[in-house]
Amino acid sequence: xxxxxxxxxxxxxxxxxxxxxxxxxxxxxxxxxxxxxxxxxxxxxxxxxxxxxxxxxxxxxxxxxxxxxxxxxxxxxxxxxxxxxxxxxxxxxxxxxxxxxxxxxxxxxxxxxxxxxxxxxxxxxxxxxxxxxxxxxxxxxxxxxxxxxxxxxxxxxxxxxxxxxxxxxxxxxxxxxxxxxxxxxxxxxxxxxxxxxxxxxxxxxxxxxxxxxxxxxxxxxxxxxxxxxxxxxxxxxxxxxxxxxxxxxxxxxxxxxxxxxxxxxxxxxxxxxxxxxxxxxxxxxxxxxxxxxxxxxxxxxxxxxxxxxxxxxxxxx
Amino acid sequence: xxxxxxxxxxxxxxxxxxxxxxxxxxxxxxxxxxxxxxxxxxxxxxxxxxxxxxxxxxxxxxxxxxxxxxxxxxxxxxxxxxxxxxxxxxxxxxxxxxxxxxxxxxxxxxxxxxxxxxxxxxxxxxxxxxxxxxxxxxxxxxxxxxxxxxxxxxxxxxxxxxxxxxxxxxxxxxxxxxxxxxxxxxxxxx
Numbered sequence: 205x206x207x208x209x210x211x212x213x214x215x216x217x218x219x220x221x222x223x224x225x226x227x228x229x230x231x232x233x234x235x236x237x238x239x240x241x242x243x244x245x246x247x248x249x250x251x252x253x254x255x256x257x258x259x260x261x262x263x264x265x266x267x268x269x270x271x272x273x274x275x276x277x278x279x280x281x282x283x284x285x286x287x288x289x290x291x292x293x294x295x296x297x298x299x300x301x302x303x304x305x306x307x308x309x310x311x312x313x314x315x316x317x318x319x320x321x322x323x324x325x326x327x328x329x330x331x332x333x334x335x336x337x338x339x340x341x342x343x344x345x346x347x348x349x350x351x352x353x354x355x356x357x358x359x360x361x362x363x364x365x366x367x368x369x370x371x372x373x374x375x376x377x378x379x380x381x382x383x384x385x386x387x388x389x390x391x392x393x394x395x396x397x398x399x400x401x402x403x404x405x406x407x408x409x410x411x412x413x414x415x416x417x418x419x420x421x422x423x424x425x426x427x428x429x430x431x432x433x434x435x436x437x438x439x440x441x442x443x444x445x446x447x448x449x450x451x452x453x454x455x456x457x458x459x460x461x462x463x464x465x466x467x468x469x470x471x472x473x474x475x476x477x478x479x480x481x482x483x484x485x486x487x488x489x490x491x492x493x494x495x496x497x498x499x500x501x502x503x504x505x506x507x508x509x510x511x512x513x514x515x516x517x518x519x520x521x
Numbered sequence: 522x523x524x525x526x527x528x529x530x531x532x533x534x535x536x537x538x539x540x541x542x543x544x545x546x547x548x549x550x551x552x553x554x555x556x557x558x559x560x561x562x563x564x565x566x567x568x569x570x571x572x573x574x575x576x577x578x579x580x581x582x583x584x585x586x587x588x589x590x591x592x593x594x595x596x597x598x599x600x601x602x603x604x605x606x607x608x609x610x611x612x613x614x615x616x617x618x619x620x621x622x623x624x625x626x627x628x629x630x631x632x633x634x635x636x637x638x639x640x641x642x643x644x645x646x647x648x649x650x651x652x653x654x655x656x657x658x659x660x661x662x663x664x665x666x667x668x669x670x671x672x673x674x675x676x677x678x679x680x681x682x683x684x685x686x687x688x689x690x691x692x693x694x695x696x697x698x699x700x701x702x703x704x705x706x707x708x709x710x711x
Binding site: 218228253255299300301302303304305328374375376377384387388389391392393413431440443494498 | 538551555561580
């Protein structure tokens with residue numbers, strides 16, 4: 205008996221839509237003089253992000269890692285003076301599979317020199333409006349969304365209040381270990397579904413979730429990460445930063461990530477010290493954003509599962 | 522007993538949760554781009570039939586439940602227990618009223634049902650999707666009224682009550698869908 209696993213899971217129409225989408229994206233950036241570049245997919249260094257695992261390969265007998273994003277390569281090119289640039293290609297994340305995830309996926313990442321996160325949010329909105337043909341763009345801060353839906357200030361609420369809110373809203377098999385885990389649970393279970401239709405640009409994340417974004421005070425004097433996310437109909441599509449350019453702070457964050465991973469018994473990968481060197485030599489002030497192209501295609505074509513837009517997802521790859 | 526990690530959870534997998542055997546219905550991987558990964562899981566408690574929603578940290582695991590589905594022939598009810606037999610081994614099992622639950626109203630002797638065994642004992646009974654049963658009580662038939670499409674309640678030999686077309690009479694054998702309780706048609710006379 206055959207179960208036809210040689211066949212693509214995506215329809216031929218979806219594959220043609222994919223080609224058209226990639227062409228649209230390239231045209232969008234060509235018109236704006238943003239340069240397409242290639243950076244290594246296979247690298248001796250890996251992300252230090254506490255919640256992202258890399259896939260390990262062997263290259264010339266030694267471990268190498270499949271890129272979880274093109275970020276480090278692109279930033280080194282920015283520091284080398286290349287100017288506005290983007291990458292459109294594959295990225296890989298270990299352990300991520302489901303209706304919205306495939307371990308191998310297509311990522312668009314671009315950088316704008318001299319811009320901050322607010323200005324780049326505008327361009328993300330323009331690209332999404334163009335590709336998805338929707339005009340409604342709502343911008344709101346992380347705090348505003350929490351206040352609107354849960355009457356809770358995510359920056360000032362006590363850990364006990366956050367835990368109590370989680371306990372009210374979500375049935376868990378475990379006790380949340382810290383504030384950020386509570387915030388992640390509320391975001392994914394309660395707030396994403398409540399975002400409503402159209403494009404939502406969410407900005408000013410908690411400083412503890414800055415990743416590689418600058419931390420600055422907001423209008424109320426609260427330190428916030430100058431990071432934003434784009435959602436369409438509650439589906440997370442893109443994550444952007446006003447980029448950290450301070451090499452000492454960059455090194456501190458790498459080391460803090462390493463300590464976190466070590467303490468939580470997660471694999472500790474070699475971090476990219478060349479990024480710290482690139483920042484030392486001077487990376488221009490810039491904003492950058494990464495966008496999931498498979499999800500964009502899901503939205504553009506009205507598909508409910510990522511398998512419907514990828515020819516051969518991991519079960520068939 | 523083996524255990525399963527969240528990335529192995531899939532529909533139909535039987536696991537233990539809060540001391541009860543459960544069947545996984547759905548498993549959704551949830552991960553913010555820069556946050557922690559969770560699995561939102563829907564499970565049916567096989568003891569109570571209730572559906573639970575539970576969120577796990579990705580990578581957590583649950584113990585497997587010793588649960589298996591067996592095709593068995595329904596033999597008889599002794600007033601307290603329902604008796605079933607495995608057709609190949611002739612091994613007999615007795616199921617409590619609780620285990621049989623709503624399936625009781627569709628059980629006809631010699632029909633083959635799915636009996637869910639938990640640690641070797643019947644936990645639940647699923648009747649065949651379609652059963653043929655005799656009407657034991659209904660209002661008198663109205664011949665010539667077949668085109669009207671009206672219905673009336675009819676009591677079947679097992680005690681179930683279903684809506685049937687007006688022309689059917691006591692003693693008629695009918696086919697019923699046990700999942701919906703709907704009348705499907707008259708059973709053909711052998």
